Amino acid sequence: MFPRSFQKLIDHFSSLPSIGPKLAERLVLYLWKQDKEKLEDFGERLKSLKNNIKFCKNCFNIAENDLCSICSDKKRDRSLVCVVEEPLDIIALEKTKKFNGLYHVLGGSITAQNNKDLKISELKNRLKSGNIKEIIIATNPTTEGEATALYLARFIKPLNIKTTRLARGLPTGGDIEYADVATLTGAIDGRKEM
């Protein structure tokens, strides 16, 4: 139905997560109505996405240089490392402005299938330096994230490094009435004296 070059672009958009074929059609039609300059810039940046961005050699966050902006920041506390699954988790944590240490991006969580690509041995190497006093495990509060956290804690604790995990509890703005059992259980377990 669509001209071929149109359809090819629709296919590219539908291959992205959260974008179905209908939305892909709408997006391409919308883009087609935009200025040529905007499309040129969009396309050029897509083409060069992998050229400019690499993994930070220390923490595996996305970076423009060998070290990411966090690892190369002299003001950050190098004795504190927060372990996350993905670079986007860093963005979320940085927005809180509550953490001034470094990060370590695993690249996912432990699953039954493929754990080879996870940066676990790289984390072990960082721990060997002896400068790290606390590891905050910030894997997702899911079954896989939980399993990953337990696995990490098992080899970090014997090294006499303080190992903590982000608190479980009620999300701010939430409603106890609608909270699920696992969340409420976590909130009761982690209750604090007032």
Place this chain on the structure above:
Amino acid sequence: MFPRSFQKLIDHFSSLPSIGPKLAERLVLYLWKQDKEKLEDFGERLKSLKNNIKFCKNCFNIAENDLCSICSDKKRDRSLVCVVEEPLDIIALEKTKKFNGLYHVLGGSITAQNNKDLKISELKNRLKSGNIKEIIIATNPTTEGEATALYLARFIKPLNIKTTRLARGLPTGGDIEYADVATLTGAIDGRKEM
């Protein structure tokens, strides 16, 4: 927080309809993990989107040549023209395989602000040819679409051309209990003898 080239691409994605900043971040991170060849192709097709595609000279559908694939199809019934707002409406109607005429894309509906770009005078020119026996008005079942349909009917009818409008009623698979008042009113008004 993100490297600059990353952020620029996120901004491009967030400028698209239905894509918020969070999803844009996820999309760019996902794309970054894809093969370089895929990104090159995606980017190149975006850049050349406007080069290969133009408006059909007859119906203003998207086309790779002067005429779109429908207008250049000799088997289609040239006495029947279906007026739609956007090219995507043609895709939806074509999927029904119930219509074998030609189309006319208005490029939107009549609004209070800007009606200059609508292809209404071009529709009038097509009507003058004298070969058209029926116009099916398939503008959206919204206030603007309805106003557009009434406006079109007012100048088509005096030309002694049969003018019809897509039926209003209950959508297939819907639930009378949850149907809104306007839909049910349309369904009652348009009821058919069994």
